[in-house]
Amino acid sequence: MTESSMEEQVNSDDQSEVSTQTIPPIKDLRLGKRLAYLLRYGAEKEGLQVREGGFVDIDELMTVPLLRHHQKQEVLREVRESTSYRGHKRFEERPEKDRTLVRALYRRRFERNPYHDGTKVPRLLEVCMEFVCNNIKQFDLECFQDDFIVNCMLHKLRRRRQLTNAVLRSLLSRxxxxxxxxxxxxxxxxxxxxxxxxxxxxxxxxxxxxxxxxxxxxxxxxxxxxxxxxxxxxxxxxxxxxxxxxxxxxxxxxxxxxxxxxxxxxxxxxxxxxxxxxxxxxxxxxxxxxxxxxxxxxxxxxxxxxxxxxxxxxx
Missing domain, CATH: 3.80.10.10 (Ribonuclease Inhibitor)
Known part of the structure; x- marks a missing residue:
C-alpha cells in the first residue's frame, strides 16, 4: 500500500480528530495518520503480529517502512499524547517486563496479511477475493451466505473508490x-x-x-x-x-x-x-x-x- 492511499483511508476516520486548539507540524500530523492506519487496520497486512486486544509490540512496529523517518521515542510520545477532538485518547501503551505494547483504542478493523506468514505466497482466500473484486460484473452472489467475506470485499472496493450501485447488485443477497x-x-x-x-x-x-x-x-x-x-x-x-x-x-x-x-x-x-x-x-x-x-x-x-x-x- 502506498503512503498516499494509506493516508486517504485513514482520513475519513480522522478528518475531525485534529485539535482545533493547536495545529502540529506536518510531520506530526503524518505520524498520527500512520499510527492510526497501522494500529487500526494495517498491522497484520504489514506483517506484524497482532496480539489479543489489538496490541502490537512497539519494537516490531518500528520495523515497518512507514515509520522509517520516525524515532521510537517520537512514536511513543504520539501514542501517549495523541487525543481526538473530543479529548479522548486515541492510542494506549501497555508496558510489560521485556517489551512495550501499543494499540488503537477504537475503530480497530485489521486487514489480514494477504500472504502466508513469513512468505510472499498469497493466501488462497485473498487470491479468490481479489479475482472477484476485479471481475465483479461477472458474478452474482445472490446465494452466497458468508457475511464476513462479502463485507471484506465491500471494504476492499470502498477503499478503492469502486463501490457503486452496480457492484452492490452483484454482491448483496437475501x-x-x-x-x-x-x-x-x-x-x-x-x-x-x-x-x-x-x-x-x-x-x-x-x-x-x-x-x-x-x-x-x-x-x-x-x-x-x-x-x-x-x-x-x-x-x-x-x-x-x-x-x-x-x-x-x-x-x-x-x-x-x-x-x-x-x-x-x-x-x-x-x-x-x-x-x-x-x-x-x-x-x-x-x-x-x-x-x-x-x-x-x-x-x-x-x-x-x-x-x-x-x-x-x-x-
Missing amino acids: SLDSLDLHDMYFTNGTARILVQKCPELRKLSLRDAGYAVNDQVVTMLVKNLPNLISLNLSGCKQVTQRSLQVINKYIPLIQHLNLGMIPLTQESLVDFVEKSCELLHLDVSENGLLMEEGAKLLAAICLSRNITFVSHFKF
Missing part, C-alpha cells in the same frame, strides 16, 4: 445479516437496492454516507427492513426528528442507534428514548443542538432504562 456501507456515495438508488436485495438485514451502518441519507431515505429503509436491530446514521446530517418517529414506529425492536453529529433537539431525543421498547445503546455525540443540561437529562433517563448513553459531554 441472506445478508449485517452490512457496513460507511463513507460510501449513497443515493436513493442505493436504498432501493438494499430493500430489494437484503430484506432480512439486521445491522446496517451508513456512517458518513452523505447528504442523500435524509428522512425520506430512512423512512424507506425502516419500512422495508423490519428486522433491523442496529442502525448507524452518524454524520448523516440531513436526518431530522421525523426519522426518530418512523424508527420508533416501524422498527420498535431497535437496540443500537448511533446519531452522532446529527443536530437533533433534546425534546425529540427524550421522546424517542421514552417510546423505545428494546433500546440498549444510544450515541448522540457532537450534537450541536444538545446542551449539557439536556444531555444530563437524557443520561438520567437512559440510566433508569438500562440504556448505554454516549455524548460528547463528560459528567
Whole structure:
C-alpha cells in the first residue's frame, strides 16, 4: 500500500480528530495518520503480529517502512499524547517486563496479511477475493451466505473508490445479516437496492454516507427492513426528528442507534428514548443542538432504562 492511499483511508476516520486548539507540524500530523492506519487496520497486512486486544509490540512496529523517518521515542510520545477532538485518547501503551505494547483504542478493523506468514505466497482466500473484486460484473452472489467475506470485499472496493450501485447488485443477497456501507456515495438508488436485495438485514451502518441519507431515505429503509436491530446514521446530517418517529414506529425492536453529529433537539431525543421498547445503546455525540443540561437529562433517563448513553459531554 502506498503512503498516499494509506493516508486517504485513514482520513475519513480522522478528518475531525485534529485539535482545533493547536495545529502540529506536518510531520506530526503524518505520524498520527500512520499510527492510526497501522494500529487500526494495517498491522497484520504489514506483517506484524497482532496480539489479543489489538496490541502490537512497539519494537516490531518500528520495523515497518512507514515509520522509517520516525524515532521510537517520537512514536511513543504520539501514542501517549495523541487525543481526538473530543479529548479522548486515541492510542494506549501497555508496558510489560521485556517489551512495550501499543494499540488503537477504537475503530480497530485489521486487514489480514494477504500472504502466508513469513512468505510472499498469497493466501488462497485473498487470491479468490481479489479475482472477484476485479471481475465483479461477472458474478452474482445472490446465494452466497458468508457475511464476513462479502463485507471484506465491500471494504476492499470502498477503499478503492469502486463501490457503486452496480457492484452492490452483484454482491448483496437475501441472506445478508449485517452490512457496513460507511463513507460510501449513497443515493436513493442505493436504498432501493438494499430493500430489494437484503430484506432480512439486521445491522446496517451508513456512517458518513452523505447528504442523500435524509428522512425520506430512512423512512424507506425502516419500512422495508423490519428486522433491523442496529442502525448507524452518524454524520448523516440531513436526518431530522421525523426519522426518530418512523424508527420508533416501524422498527420498535431497535437496540443500537448511533446519531452522532446529527443536530437533533433534546425534546425529540427524550421522546424517542421514552417510546423505545428494546433500546440498549444510544450515541448522540457532537450534537450541536444538545446542551449539557439536556444531555444530563437524557443520561438520567437512559440510566433508569438500562440504556448505554454516549455524548460528547463528560459528567
